Amino acid sequence: MRGAAGSAGPVPDLMAALLEGSGEGIVLCDADGVVTLANAAAARMVPRVEPGLPAPAPLDSVPPSPEGRVVLHGGRAIRIRAQAVSGGMLAWYLTDLSAARRTEFLLEAGRRLSASLNPHRCARAAAELGADFLADMAIVLLPPTYRRRIEWVRAVSGRYGPEEGVLPAAEAAEVPGLSDALAGLRHGVAGQQDPGGAPGWLLPEGFGPAGHLLVLPMPGNGVPAGAIVLARRAGRPPFDDDDQVMARDLAARAGAAVSAASLFREQSTINDILTGDLLPPELPEIEGMRLAGRLRASQQAGAIGGDFYDVYLPDAAPDGGIVERPPLVILGDVCGKGAGAAVLAGQVRHSLRTLLLLECRLDRLLELLNRSLIASPSPNSYVTMILAALRTGPDDHVLVDLVVAGHPPPLVLRKDGTVEEVAARGSLLGALKEISLWPATLDLEPGEVCLLYSDGITEAFGGPSGREMYGEARLKEALATCAGMPVEALVERLEQLSTEWLGGGPGGGADDRALLAVRAGAGRTETSW
Secondary structure, three states: OEEOOOOOOOOOHHHHHHHHHOOOEEEEEOOOOEEEEEOHHHHHHOOOOOOOOEOOOOHHHOOEOOOOEEEEEOOEEEEEEEEEOHHHOEEEEEEEHHHHHHHHHHHHHHHHHOOOOOHHHHHHHHHHHHHHHOOOEEEEEOOOOOOOEEEEEEEEOOOOOOEEEEEEHHHHOOOOOHHHHHOOOOOOOOEEEOHHHOOOOOOOOOOOOEEEEEEEEOOOOOOOOOEEEEEEEOOOOOOOHHHHHHHHHHHHHHHHHHHHHHHHHHHHHHHHHHHHOOOOOOOOOEOOEEEEEEEEOOOOOOOOOOEEEEEEOOOEOOOOOEOOOOOEEEEEEEOOOHHHHHHHHHHHHHHHHHHOOOOOOHHHHHHHHHHHHHOOOOOOOOEEEEEEEEEEOHHHOEEEEEEEEOOOOOEEEOOOOOEEEOOOEEOOEOOOOOOOEEOEEEEEOOOOEEEEEOHHHHOOEEOOOOOEEOHHHHHHHHHHOOOOOOHHHHHHHHHHHHHHHHOOOOOOOOOOEEEEEEEEOOOHHHOOO
């Protein structure tokens, strides 16, 4: 701490430490206006303040007042409050408003730039931050697309809502330093630029001439994330060192946010493409019957899992006719959960689609699929499955040819509410070279339903105790209460009951669940439900 020469005695060490540690500047003058004390914070804000010398500007122009006065000095906004003390002495208290503004800026930038994983919203937030804290106008330009087009977002201080647009990359070169900034060159000509070289499209209508221009790159994750241009109107002070530090901080934060959002969007797009074929298909309309299904992945797995169903309709023959093969419904369950199980399920679905080009016998299809799974390099390629070929019979009946491979056998809901279990059995796929199958054919009268389901339904733990298995008996009882319902309502009710049962179970204990129901007859018109 700077003290006056010839003072009555040294300032106590404790008092000196307190004054030096203060973020507020403190200056003390004697009755003659000579500085007797100035701490380090005051010296940073007013460099010419020295003990033994008269109080310099701007201190000498601030009279004692409780409110104080805000002055601009050395590129800083400083609030100065003067107060008379004993012995005719005067104390000045200095607060650097630029530091407070920087703290507010950092907090606001962190909040707004982390609020979205959309690149355009991040760019919009960066432009608004630039206009609010640093300039009269801020425009963020994203990297050129493969068509050499640049998307931009512009915000103007005091105006509601940013503007957005697209311009050719060649026009961006008209702004001094912008090409270097978009290329990510941090040590090129980016920085303060000649505002006279700004093209007309850069500034909004009615803005007036630019007095100061700052162009900065927005660094991304290995590649440039764009650039930001800040403009102040003529007559405003230029961008000082503190302004440029804040602007570069904004550019770095904005670049990181835009880069992270772009990476998230790219990964989401790839994920959507990869998972598109893993999601259940939209069930088709088949004459003489109605289908409905529900697929719910385990809580940990998200939208995809190891349970699956699909419907394969007859393909058109080369001569324009229809291949003599009935519609085929499948429902299966692969070993495991999550993305790995979903990939195996997708492979099984596509393998069956390919095999159907060569073979339509259900037992033979499963034998070929079993050989493919055994030859798979992936470990634990085990699958349980039901194949159901659907044929229309006389008097609006539906005949269902069933082959079951290691899977819970289907249930049949008769018109009188009776529930039967189909006597079809078979071996697990992917475990043994030779499988055994006991097929069955089912005759459904109009209004009757064949229900295919996975063991995630019956083996769900929950209930009042949270540790009781749902079981086949409860499923049969629940199915019996659905007599006469439209098939869509039937599967929805069964899934709801299963979900409610799981509500009391231990966290993370749910398995994938699949339901697929085939109802004979036209559907809704044949029920009074």
